[in-house]
Amino acid sequence: MKAVILSAGEGTRMRPLTLTKPKTMLPVAGKPIIQYNIEALRDSGITDILLIVNYKEEFVKDYFKDGSEFGVTISYTTQKKLSGTANAIGYAEKFVEDNDFIVLNGDIILDNELIKEIITEYKQYTPDTIMVLTEVEDPSPFGVVEIKDKIIKSIIEKPKKEEAPSNLINTGIYVFNKDIFKKIAKTEKSRRGEYEITDSLSMQIADKKIIQGYITDKKWLDVGRPWELIEINEHLIKEIKQNIKGTVEKGATIHGNIFLDEGSVIKSGVYIEGSVYIGKNCNIGPNCYIRGNSYFGDNVHIGNAVEIKNSLVMENTNINHLSYVGDSIIGSKCNLGAGTNMANLRFDDGSVKIRVKGENTDSGRRKLGAILGDNVKTGINSSFSPGVTVGFNCLIGPEVFLSEDLPSNKMVLV
Ligand code: TTP
Numbered sequence: 001m002k003a004v005i006l007s008a009g010e011g012t013r014m015r016p017l018t019l020t021k022p023k024t025m026l027p028v029a030g031k032p033i034i035q036y037n038i039e040a041l042r043d044s045g046i047t048d049i050l051l052i053v054n055y056k057e058e059f060v061k062d063y064f065k066d067g068s069e070f071g072v073t074i075s076y077t078t079q080k081k082l083s084g085t086a087n088a089i090g091y092a093e094k095f096v097e098d099n100d101f102i103v104l105n106g107d108i109i110l111d112n113e114l115i116k117e118i119i120t121e122y123k124q125y126t127p128d129t130i131m132v133l134t135e136v137e138d139p140s141p142f143g144v145v146e147i148k149d150k151i152i153k154s155i156i157e158k159p160k161k162e163e164a165p166s167n168l169i170n171t172g173i174y175v176f177n178k179d180i181f182k183k184i185a186k187t188e189k190s191r192r193g194e195y196e197i198t199d200s201l202s203m204q205i206a207d208k209k210i211i212q213g214y215i216t217d218k219k220w221l222d223v224g225r226p227w228e229l230i231e232i233n234e235h236l237i238k239e240i241k242q243n244i245k246g247t248v249e250k251g252a253t254i255h256g257n258i259f260l261d262e263g264s265v266i267k268s269g270v271y272i273e274g275s276v277y278i279g280k281n282c283n284i285g286p287n288c289y290i291r292g293n294s295y296f297g298d299n300v301h302i303g304n305a306v307e308i309k310n311s312l313v314m315e316n317t318n319i320n321h322l323s324y325v326g327d328s329i330i331g332s333k334c335n336l337g338a339g340t341n342m343a344n345l346r347f348d349d350g351s352v353k354i355r356v357k358g359e360n361t362d363s364g365r366r367k368l369g370a371i372l373g374d375n376v377k378t379g380i381n382s383s384f385s386p387g388v389t390v391g392f393n394c395l396i397g398p399e400v401f402l403s404e405d406l407p408s409n410k411m412v413l414v
Pocket of ligand 1: 009010013082193224
């Protein structure tokens with residue numbers, strides 16, 4: 001069986017992080033999101049993979065090349081216009097030829113076993129389509145199915161919670177045969193102005209094709225918005241095994257598993273609590289406090305008296321002195337001045353709100369700090385309100401208290 005991964009989207013809900021790279025290339029626990037999917041396919045015996053790309057596709061191509069380094073063969077097709085998932089899958093027709101094939105959204109993280117399970121299920125029942133489903137408490141932001149005896153009777157996109165026919169949602173994992181291309185060719189634009197694969201599936205249902213729902217309670221995480229990147233990172237870093245390739249100086253204290261890559265040094269006086277991932281050529285310390293589930297990309301420097309908690313710090317970023325970064329994401333090539341502090345808890349103890357596509361959105365998290373795009377410089381004693389976002393190439397002057405989002409390429413002074 002061949003596989004197709006959808007990786008063309010702009011990831012607008014994940015801004016500012018996706019202003020400079022595609023969402024599927026954002027790092028979690030040491031790898032881009034999409035690499036988890038490629039490896040899950042490979043480990044299930046699927047090595048012929050087509051990536052549908054468009055937005056900032058050079059990042060994907062430069063990293064994976066022909067796939068040989070990852071034990072697979074990767075080819076690429078550019079979706080000309082980002083006009084929806086059905087349109088994206090339609091580009092795979094030549095690649096899959098007459099074969100049945102798997103499709104995955106590139107922005108999910110799933111349990112490797114799940115792919116093996118659905119292949120077995122597909123071979124046993126030979127339906128026209130398998131759609132993997134999972135149960136959630138609130139299905140209203142997703143595609144929700146009505147299902148009877150394993151067969152999907154209807155799919156409703158983003159229903160009101162009280163109108164949802166079940167709590168079972170579409171995970172973006174499918175097995176198709178070539179009938180889907182006939183339906184894609186006839187699919188019309190939805191109310192959102194996109195050609196959506198769920199509309200093609202509804203056409204299959206109307207045409208009496210068998211769409212089997214495969215319900216899983218295995219790991220499945222959808223990465224759409226910035227705090228979901230923090231949550232997925234938490235989840236995956238908790239699973240890392242101890243692996244120290246770099247140097248740990250005498251006088252450093254480590255509790256929990258750490259992954260410390262080549263060329264990195266943990267200096268004396270550093271106190272690490274919980275699992276932590278540290279990339280290549282990082283300098284951590286002396287005398288700093290690194291708390292659980294933190295991720296550091298390559299060439300990161302964390303200096304004296306800095307506390308980092310449950311955060312992602314991307315490559316080539318420096319946080320040199322006297323700073324606090326909690327439940328936050330710091331992009332690549334940032335430099336935080338001495339005394340930069342990110343608040344991650346509201347005084348009223350309520351859940352932190354964050355603007356997603358201009359809408360004030362409840363993250364559901366009691367603790368959420370700031371989200372900084374790439375190449376942001378902060379001056380001494382600057383501070384950030386919980387849930388604030390900063391675009392790329394920004395300068396935040398000394399003593400600034402940032403309580404509102406800042407678009408890219410801006411400077412703020414007191
Ligand atoms: P979405 O989550 O609908 O879109 P997105 O990833 O661009 O994010 P946002 O809504 O924040 O803008 O897409 C689901 C998957 O399908 C995702 O892996 C991207 C991919 N996709 C394409 O490949 N082509 C497309 O035209 C669209 C809309 C999505």
